């Protein structure tokens with residue numbers, strides 16, 4: 001689904017932050033992406049989301065060399081990827097329901113075509129009772145589950161989660177991990193960037209380890 005070949009990335013004239021990365025993210029796979037702070041996890045997530053271009057090497061996403069994808073095509077390809085950020089990035093003046101529905105509303109979809117999907121998805125993440133509340137009254141774990149639901153509303157083939165358990169307590173971290181594992185069992189490929197060793201020990205999965213800009217996979 002995604003293929004990296006000898007990928008290097010530098011910001012501006014700085015040193016190479018990522019070097020000689022060659023790997024695949026297969027369909028329906030599950031992997032953790034880890035490494036010390038500053039190792040380049042977020043940078044690699046941005047390459048996977050096509051919000052950065054490599055400075056050398058090849059990134060092929062859904063069969064396309066990303067350096068050849070035009071501006072107008074990019075949003076269409078990105079729709080196939082869901083993304084969850086550590087700081088949630090919810091809109092505080094919209095309800096839980098409206099936050100999750102937003103990607104569809106922005107695209108001009110009619111509410112009758114998605115209302116029940118949004119509610120079903122919110123039930124799936126355990127927020128069936130929190131549909132009409134605003135993010136400021138939600139706990140960190142609830143906000144993160146809203147962010148996950150929003151990332152999933154378009155049924156992406158790949159979910160990227162950057163430190164999804166960084167702002168929640170350990171029981172909630174386990175709950176979020178189990179949601180992502182369940183999602184993967186339903187066929188979505190998952191990449192979780194994390195520092196959290198305890199979390200990784202809870203689920204046997206491929207580990208992509210970044211150190212000094214290089215990647216090791218175990």
Ligand SMILES: Nc1ncnc2c1ncn2[C@@H]1O[C@H](COP(=O)(O)OP(=O)(O)OP(=O)(O)O)[C@@H](O)[C@H]1O
Nearest residue numbers: 011012014017035036037038039040041042043044
């Ligand atoms: N926009 C940018 N411009 C210049 N340098 C950057 C930029 N973003 C990241 N870097 C540098 O690239 C390196 C990798 O950063 P990145 O944020 O990808 O690491 P990380 O592994 O996600 O770190 P953390 O775990 O602390 O979030 C760091 O040295 C960082 O300073």
